[in-house]
């Protein structure tokens with residue numbers, strides 16, 4: 001028996017990186033999976049790569065009308081949603097002193113507002129016992145140079161999990177945060193670093209990680225599958241660090 005057999009799942013930002021790896025594992029475990037992203041071409045490529053039991057819906061998490069359209073589609077096609085992985089997120093490098101209002105608004109709009117309304121608008125579709133997983137980050141509790149705005153959004157995401165388990169108590173819906181450490185994904189291409197600077201960053205991070213290396217999207221996806229499945233039926237409100245031990249030292 002597969003661990004997510006017969007479940008309907010949504011992965012926001014499911015066309016790349018951690019989201020794509022998770023969508024693949026959800027399908028492999030028997031789920032029917034909706035993925036979202038802003039660009040249709042990338043969505044189509046991800047859907048083709050996964051092949052079956054996968055549906056792409058173009059939508060921007062920071063656009064509430066897009067979210068309404070997304071959940072109307074899920075309602076019409078599956079009727080409910082057992083698993084919600086609120087994964088879409090962005091980050092930009094900017095030290096205090098050169099943070100712009102635009103950067104602040106964009107990061108909070110996607111990572112905090114978008115995530116909140118993704119979950120809130122999904123609620124009517126979630127049955128008793130559903131599992132919500134919020135993609136936070138190790139930066140929710142650690143300092144990183146020039147990354148304070150992103151880190152603050154992830155602290156907010158972590159806080160949502162603590163509070164929402166109380167708001168959803170009557171419905172037996174679990175909410176957990178997953179906090180990846182350094183995981184190489186296409187997300188790093190948007191940081192404006194050269195290949196050399198990126199490699200330097202990865203090497204500098206690897207030596208601070210007890211396991212001595214950065215992680216892979218598949219390693220995060222495996223932990224998300226655990227939180228999505230009944231294997232974690234008594235796990236609620238936690239922040240699961242999947243980071244090679246980096247947050248613990």
Ligand code: NAD
Nearest residue numbers: 013015016017018060061088089137180182183185186187
């Ligand atoms: P990625 O760039 O490969 O994936 C991000 C996904 O989010 C993409 O599919 C993108 O299309 C989507 N997205 C961005 N803005 C969106 C919007 N407004 N609406 C809908 N979709 C949107 O990067 P990733 O590393 O896989 O990041 C996924 C999540 O993991 C993010 O929330 C990120 O903060 C978190 N995270 C990543 C790392 C890491 O080291 N890679 C570490 C900690 C947390």
